[in-house]
Amino acid sequence: MFVSRSMTRKVITVDPEKSVFEAQELMAKNSIRHLPVIDANQKLVGIVTDRDIRSAMPYNFIKDSCSQEQREQICALTVKDIMTRDPLSISPAYTIQDALLMIQNSKVGALPVVDDNGKLSGILSVRDLLRAFINVLGIGEPGTLLCILVKEEVGQLKKIVDAITEENISFGSVLVARYWDENKRAVFTYLLTQNVAHVKKKLDNMGFTLLDPMEWYLDQLPKNGPSPKSTE
């Protein structure tokens, strides 16, 4: 659950004195969007993103229509001119949950990971978090997902798990989604089997509601509320 286990250790970094074009080249070559900027002592001094680079280049530069003087100015730009100084960073001892909340609140795409001595030890991007969640959700392992609506009451999950276990079925994952209905939760069980017809009938006979798959969602939206909007 710690950042140190999920972060990318081989970080591609850039020197503050390098040109913006060199930074752009590095990103393109490595298919990345964030470059931590470090000084000679491996200390993190900034971060530069692909968006910083795009903002630094005016439209007429890209269109090849700006003046010679303007061109020279842009070509002289270095990483330290456009980077975000003292960027938000996290410690390798942070948890994945810490990182998720920080990324959501700060709206950044990646967090440099800095050890107790201030040295850069890795980077944790949204991509690393996605990898962890693909694993947690069990996507890729053969199985069948069910969604069971339960009352917000102690002991509901036990009944479900017992009923499924009695059928000799293994779990790939179990997720509980909140904010479905007042006093209700949705339990998503990923079962490592093709043979779910019998267990579905059994859960139904026990009084559980198996939700129509077209009604499933994992997000915190109210059931009949607005559709999700991009925050970009």
Add this chain to the structure above:
Amino acid sequence: MNRTGFLYDERYKLHLTGDYHPEVPDRLTCVYRGIQEAGLLASLIRIEASRADMKWIELVHDGRYIQRFEAACLSGKRMFDSPDNQMCYDTYATALLAVGGILDVAGRLMEGQLDNAFCAVRPPGHHAEAANAMGFCYFNNVAIAARYLQNQWGIDRIGIVDFDVHHGNGTQHIFEQDPTVYYYSIHEHPSFAYPGTGREFEHGKNSGNGYTKNSPVLPGQGDDEYRRLIEKDLIPAFEEFKPEVILVSVGFDAHMDDDMSDIKLSTEGFSWIMQRVVELGRQHSRGRIISILEGGYSLKRLPELAANHVKILLNAQIS
């Protein structure tokens, strides 16, 4: 009327799966009864099971896997690789009879004794991977048939149409790097159904890129959506690929009365699909179609679905 082969053998019922398992011998009883009651038996060319030559199975499956499977069966194990794969002492022998029967059918088709055929076999095959059993399947029947046709009969291009409601992960993985076998599957969307593969962006790898196509269908959809996707995805693909023989992984579990899925195909919907496959066969494959049973668990619907399926093969226009 065509010379349609019908592979059926009481020995395919020897593979037993125990309690609460949908893949039961009664499925075949229903298939046979449906065909019999529709008065079609006399029109069909009956073929009985025969044991497969191991060399053909080894074209698809790992030698150690085959040994492991045999050993598990003969040592009395009741489960193999996953709890889905419940079995008995006779499972291995039955699986060999299924493959053997299908290869016999394929050989007769190539010799010109048959125009097309329906193989009512158990256990099914399309989930079986090269080195492991999955989803009620042990040997990948359709994949072995494809390799046999290529190696024994020199067929260059094989088209596989899989309309079982579950994605045929085994078949896809066996051929995903191979441009000589086109695998098309239409199935319930993998986020809602077993086995969790068969997404739209899976379209083959390396030199096989572009020779796999998946049409995932959302829960609750039925005839209209199948029609739309088959016209959009399958027809143009096969018109370009021009398969010399078409193999069909026929599963009846997308039927609205089959509780193995949330897909709501009607009996007529199944007929429409097969009719469309048969037309593709007439255009590109000289009518050469071998359909091989995969899933389909509604004992109430299997008789009519099997009868309609066979009727379409018997009456298909093949040239």
